[in-house]
Amino acid sequence: MSLITKMFCLALAFATMASCTPKQTKVEIKPNVVFVLTDQWRAQDLGFMGNEQVQTPAIDQLAEEAVVFTNAVSNIPVCTPARATLMTGKYPLSHGVFYNDKPLKSEEYCIAEVYKENGYKTGYIGKWHINGHPSGMSNSEGRLLPVTADRRQGFDYWKVHECTHNYNNSEYFDENDVKHKWEGYDAIAQTKDAIKYMQVNKENPFVLFLSYGPPHAPYQTAPAKYQEIYKDMDIKLRPNVPEELEETAKEAIRGYYAHMSALDYCVAELQTEIKNLGLEENTIFVFTSDHGDMLYSHAQTKKQKPWEESILVPFILKYPAKFKGGERLTKVFSYPDIMPTLLSLCNLPIPETVEGVDYKGQLLGTEDLDIDGAFITCPVPFHQWNYKKGGKEFRGIRTERYTYAKDLNGPWLLYDNSSDPYQLDNLVNNPEYREIQTDLEAKLQKMLDERGDKFLDGAEYMKAWGYHWDNNDSVKITK
Numbered sequence: 001m002s003l004i005t006k007m008f009c010l011a012l013a014f015a016t017m018a019s020c021t022p023k024q025t026k027v028e029i030k031p032n033v034v035f036v037l038t039d040q041w042r043a044q045d046l047g048f049m050g051n052e053q054v055q056t057p058a059i060d061q062l063a064e065e066a067v068v069f070t071n072a073v074s075n076i077p078v079c080t081p082a083r084a085t086l087m088t089g090k091y092p093l094s095h096g097v098f099y100n101d102k103p104l105k106s107e108e109y110c111i112a113e114v115y116k117e118n119g120y121k122t123g124y125i126g127k128w129h130i131n132g133h134p135s136g137m138s139n140s141e142g143r144l145l146p147v148t149a150d151r152r153q154g155f156d157y158w159k160v161h162e163c164t165h166n167y168n169n170s171e172y173f174d175e176n177d178v179k180h181k182w183e184g185y186d187a188i189a190q191t192k193d194a195i196k197y198m199q200v201n202k203e204n205p206f207v208l209f210l211s212y213g214p215p216h217a218p219y220q221t222a223p224a225k226y227q228e229i230y231k232d233m234d235i236k237l238r239p240n241v242p243e244e245l246e247e248t249a250k251e252a253i254r255g256y257y258a259h260m261s262a263l264d265y266c267v268a269e270l271q272t273e274i275k276n277l278g279l280e281e282n283t284i285f286v287f288t289s290d291h292g293d294m295l296y297s298h299a300q301t302k303k304q305k306p307w308e309e310s311i312l313v314p315f316i317l318k319y320p321a322k323f324k325g326g327e328r329l330t331k332v333f334s335y336p337d338i339m340p341t342l343l344s345l346c347n348l349p350i351p352e353t354v355e356g357v358d359y360k361g362q363l364l365g366t367e368d369l370d371i372d373g374a375f376i377t378c379p380v381p382f383h384q385w386n387y388k389k390g391g392k393e394f395r396g397i398r399t400e401r402y403t404y405a406k407d408l409n410g411p412w413l414l415y416d417n418s419s420d421p422y423q424l425d426n427l428v429n430n431p432e433y434r435e436i437q438t439d440l441e442a443k444l445q446k447m448l449d450e451r452g453d454k455f456l457d458g459a460e461y462m463k464a465w466g467y468h469w470d471n472n473d474s475v476k477i478t479k
Helices: 003-020 057-064 079-088 111-117 186-200 224-230 243-276 335-345 360-364 431-451 458-464
Strands: 032-039 067-069 121-127 157-161 171-173 179-181 206-215 283-289 315-318 327-329 374-378 394-398 402-407 410-416
Touching: 032 079, 032 186, 032 243, 057 243, 057 283, 057 315, 079 111, 079 335, 111 121, 111 206, 111 335, 121 186, 157 186, 186 206, 186 243, 206 243, 224 243, 243 283, 283 335, 335 360, 374 431, 394 431, 402 431, 410 431
Parallel strands: 032 206, 032 283, 067 327, 121 157, 121 206
Antiparallel strands: 067 315, 157 171, 171 179, 283 315, 374 394, 394 402, 402 410
């Protein structure tokens, strides 16, 4: 056999072997997750949502690169309960945290634990507010305690304060319960730390929660350069702010917007670094808030209430590997749905304990979810909306078009948010809306039945969970 023939046969043999070798399956890289949680940022106050006064260019740009959930609802719009729902994917009467400063049980199976069990690095920076504190200790004292390792629900990297809104003199505890102080305005310092975390972990799949305290009050404490933007601005108020409260509202909102512009800078810094690290394509970036802020709409302040300013939150999800930018999801989405959706997008198992809905198929266009609406609730009114201040128990439903709520006495509120976006006309028990109200009542009752929620007096839930009322709270006096 000639040399040429031998070479031809050898080449043929190699080609035959190659054709018989199974093709290598491409291993999908696990996406990173950066979850930015603000405190008390209502959905209405963003540039891309139509507010022409608040300056949020980085978040507006983020919205153009992401999916925006235009009907994102905080089911129980107040700090600790919303955060417990975020961590567990469960409703308040299931995880038991329906009152501020009560502890989420260590036994709850939380989102970071799933990520950690599946090879992710896990980090949390900023406000926690689900640790609770020993009985008999005041909230102000309890919030100063470190969150011990057994109470961190799966997070390893740890620079956290249970709850502080002293943004320019802000402390935190590290993994070893050693106390430190953030330099300057805490959100900016926390952002710098988050950037370092991403730099260190860029070769590993990671999940990072960055939990800011602003724009929650006190409103007038943002860095001076951001306050300067709004100092002389004649704030355009929502039409549902009573005339006698206009000046008070304007002053508060100037400070509120200043915090927002400061956080917008932080989002810009995060986005820039994610791009610089080459992580943008395969990073899920979420921007949201635990609840909104009434800011004198309907003559109300703060949260816990069923009006749009309290329950609607921004929710922006950027994931370039899967979604094109500028998309809008109008289907109602709420806090229990966050955990299953994020886990599913990362191809991780969803615990059986989760009560929320996985929106992955909806987002990818492979499924059309049949969602009645978001369940909204206040099992126990407390603190800034306690009984003495007019607070009351309610249950409700927020659909794409309507808001319906009832209190212990029966139907309370009904709004057509399409024709009445500022909720100025309460249609409850209006004969022209009888059929709509009946339908909403049936859907709400279905939600209550599914959750075993008997809609009891708030004191019954406090007793059932062995909770003590805060010393500053009023307790409803029943005749």
